[in-house]
């Protein structure tokens with residue numbers, strides 16, 4: 478069945494490319510780093526809009542759960558006892574928010590540093606740098622959690638994020 482619509486998939490892999498490029502040229506003195514950073518911000522804003530008006534599984538309201546439900550899911554996932562979700566599972570939903578919030582803060586501090594008012598402030602450059610490292614750590618967790626879920630449910634989630642297709646729900650799966 479179709480789960481991830483085309484904008485979700487394009488925005489995801491576009492974001493991966495933009496962040497990788499911004500990271501790769503982070504020491505670039507030319508405009509390349511700022512431009513790729515702005516592309517990342519544009520993709521983030523588009524994802525926020527799509528989270529409100531996109532198709533069913535793209536919507537924040539579909540996959541953002543309460544802290545209590547997220548914790549309960551995390552406990553079940555750690556012991557390999559979590560149900561399969563057709564959309565993002567509660568922990569994945571929390572990770573989506575963390576990744577997007579971090580990207581927003583990263584883009585904002587990067588832009589702020591280029592303004593006349595804040596140019597040259599060492600603490601702001603450091604903050605921007607720490608946020609970039611934090612994003613890297615979150616991405617590592619994101620990929621690790623995703624691989625763990627793949628293993629638990631014998632399902633290729635990366636392929637699903639490329640084709641948009643997943644096996645329909647069965648048994649105790651959460652649709």
Ligand code: HEM
Pocket residue numbers: 485488489492493496497524535564565566569573576577616619620623634635636638
């Ligand atoms: C800069 C790096 C990355 C960022 C910022 C990022 C961000 C995100 C976000 C925001 C989502 C939610 C998708 C949505 O609803 O729009 C997501 C999901 C996903 N990402 Fe990433 N991601 C990154 C890297 C990766 C990499 C390297 C892989 C694979 C090797 C990956 C695989 C996936 C998969 C499979 C999902 C769907 C998870 C699920 O089935 O619930 N991501 N990612």
Ligand code: HEM
Pocket residue numbers: 495496499500503504510511512513514515517518583584585586587588589590591602603605606609610612
């Ligand atoms: C995904 C987005 C971004 C990532 C991953 C990222 C990452 C980084 C990192 C790691 C550095 C530190 C470079 C070093 O000294 O080793 C850096 C520096 C910098 N970034 Fe970004 N950045 C992003 C977005 C942006 C944006 C949107 C802007 C501005 C429009 C920006 C402007 C700058 C500037 C001006 C510096 C140099 C600060 C200094 O002099 O130390 N960045 N960025």
